[in-house]
Amino acid sequence: MNTSLRVAVVGHANTGKTSLLQTLLRRRDFGTVSPRGGTTRVNEVGEILDDLGVIARVVDTPGLEESARLRDAIEGARIERHEDPRTLLDRFLESDDAGPECELALEAEALRATTEASVLLYVIDAREEPRPRHLDELHALVATARPVVPILNFVARPEADAARWREACARQGLHATVAFDAVVYDDAGERRLLDAVRTLSPEHAEAIDRWIELRRRERLDAVAAASAAAADLLVDAAAAVRVTDPTPRDEAAKTAAFRAATAALLDDLRTREIEARDRIAACFGFAGEEAETANLEITEALGGVDFASPASLERAGMWAAGGGAGLVAAGAMIDLATGGISMGGFTALGAAGAAIGAVGASGGKMLRRLRGQDEVRLGDSGIDVLLIRARATILAFLARGHAAIEPVSLEIVIEEGLRRDGDPGDGGSRSNWTELRRRARGTASWSTLSHPPSNRAPAAARAEVALRIEEWLRKAILPDP
Ligand SMILES: Nc1nc2c(ncn2[C@@H]2O[C@H](COP(=O)(O)OP(=O)(O)O)[C@@H](O)[C@H]2O)c(=O)[nH]1
Numbered sequence: 001m002n003t004s005l006r007v008a009v010v011g012h013a014n015t016g017k018t019s020l021l022q023t024l025l026r027r028r029d030f031g032t033v034s035p036r037g038g039t040t041r042v043n044e045v046g047e048i049l050d051d052l053g054v055i056a057r058v059v060d061t062p063g064l065e066e067s068a069r070l071r072d073a074i075e076g077a078r079i080e081r082h083e084d085p086r087t088l089l090d091r092f093l094e095s096d097d098a099g100p101e102c103e104l105a106l107e108a109e110a111l112r113a114t115t116e117a118s119v120l121l122y123v124i125d126a127r128e129e130p131r132p133r134h135l136d137e138l139h140a141l142v143a144t145a146r147p148v149v150p151i152l153n154f155v156a157r158p159e160a161d162a163a164r165w166r167e168a169c170a171r172q173g174l175h176a177t178v179a180f181d182a183v184v185y186d187d188a189g190e191r192r193l194l195d196a197v198r199t200l201s202p203e204h205a206e207a208i209d210r211w212i213e214l215r216r217r218e219r220l221d222a223v224a225a226a227s228a229a230a231a232d233l234l235v236d237a238a239a240a241v242r243v244t245d246p247t248p249r250d251e252a253a254k255t256a257a258f259r260a261a262t263a264a265l266l267d268d269l270r271t272r273e274i275e276a277r278d279r280i281a282a283c284f285g286f287a288g289e290e291a292e293t294a295n296l297e298i299t300e301a302l303g304g305v306d307f308a309s310p311a312s313l314e315r316a317g318m319w320a321a322g323g324g325a326g327l328v329a330a331g332a333m334i335d336l337a338t339g340g341i342s343m344g345g346f347t348a349l350g351a352a353g354a355a356i357g358a359v360g361a362s363g364g365k366m367l368r369r370l371r372g373q374d375e376v377r378l379g380d381s382g383i384d385v386l387l388i389r390a391r392a393t394i395l396a397f398l399a400r401g402h403a404a405i406e407p408v409s410l411e412i413v414i415e416e417g418l419r420r421d422g423d424p425g426d427g428g429s430r431s432n433w434t435e436l437r438r439r440a441r442g443t444a445s446w447s448t449l450s451h452p453p454s455n456r457a458p459a460a461a462r463a464e465v466a467l468r469i470e471e472w473l474r475k476a477i478l479p480d481p
């Protein structure tokens, strides 16, 4: 008898079995997911691994298509009246009716996987109504004599009726039903799924605990690494200084030089922000094409605040010249207002909003002379925009299952943050952020975006501020790990 944990995933075609396994395994390259049915034709095994080795094996199976016929075939294997269902199933699986060329070949393949499994996950498309064919499928699963956890998939869809399915499953004697959308990953849902497996298969409690601990640690590590990538971006953005060409020129040439420096800084910031997004994606195991699929429309978020287009920002009344206000020691300042959008308990407009009154100021008014040169820096609210987006990016990837198909929507994540706003647990974090943002200004040499570039190596003080921001973000994202 194999004593290691083995979980087989069964159900009708297209209910999301392969998707569920991709999400549980954190592997998009596992199996083939397709909106057409019948893509999985043989059982496929994946492994959950930690440093100590294999924690569990999970098995993907072909869909149980011909469930009525299957039920009849199992019943047809009866020889004596009191034979238990498992005896009938074993007899059927050994019979010619279950051979590779037979009509029920795929169903037989799936059922062979179940007879060796510790637990079965029965995946249900919760958008459907319970139908007789589901009862036929359950009949076959009951015959395996393995514990069954019904998994309600597609529960994130409005048509899904979880309560109805819970009742339908309970009537078949299955009470450990778990709602878990394979595509919209949710940590608590995965936890409930594993808890249900533990309850039905207590001899594997240790393996389940290892599995839970593995995912918990990975999550913490991913959020820490992603927060570090975001902190690095924020310091680069906050410390960046562009100095315009000092050659004495007339007012018009200076305006042009200022605009050019501003546009170049905004452009570089956008590239830098996309680079940070890719690093964040990689922290959650989305790399290369994976990150492409995630397709985070960073520049579209926050109502289209596009760093590369100061002209469009100006038109939208979303940027303004910083009029001193003690925010930046000298030089002109770009400020990106966010229309008061706030996340997780603080608004992007606060004390830092001082510069925002001057919306729509012309290029000429933006000029500040300083030794005949102009300095261009990103204003406080611009840094806040980057912070809000970076945080939303992390939250979006954190909530993304590896079977996900839709692009990540930052808008939705930011809106959810807005809805949660005012959470008393977040009190005080705004003032902490203001202080961190001030410290992140550091010196121009802290930023790879500064121009002319500094030949001084970034100071230890930069690393210290970046670490503080990383910790602040990590706590804002996972308040109590
Ligand atoms: N929206 C949504 N789509 C899903 C979900 N699970 C699976 N899908 C999609 O449903 C289709 C069938 O999924 P697949 O995993 O191949 O199902 P299988 O035949 O049971 O292995 C694919 O197009 C998936 O992307 C879910 O929870 N929500």
Ligand SMILES: [Mg+2]
Pocket: 017, 018, 019, 031, 032, 033, 039, 040, 061
């Ligand atoms: Mg499949």
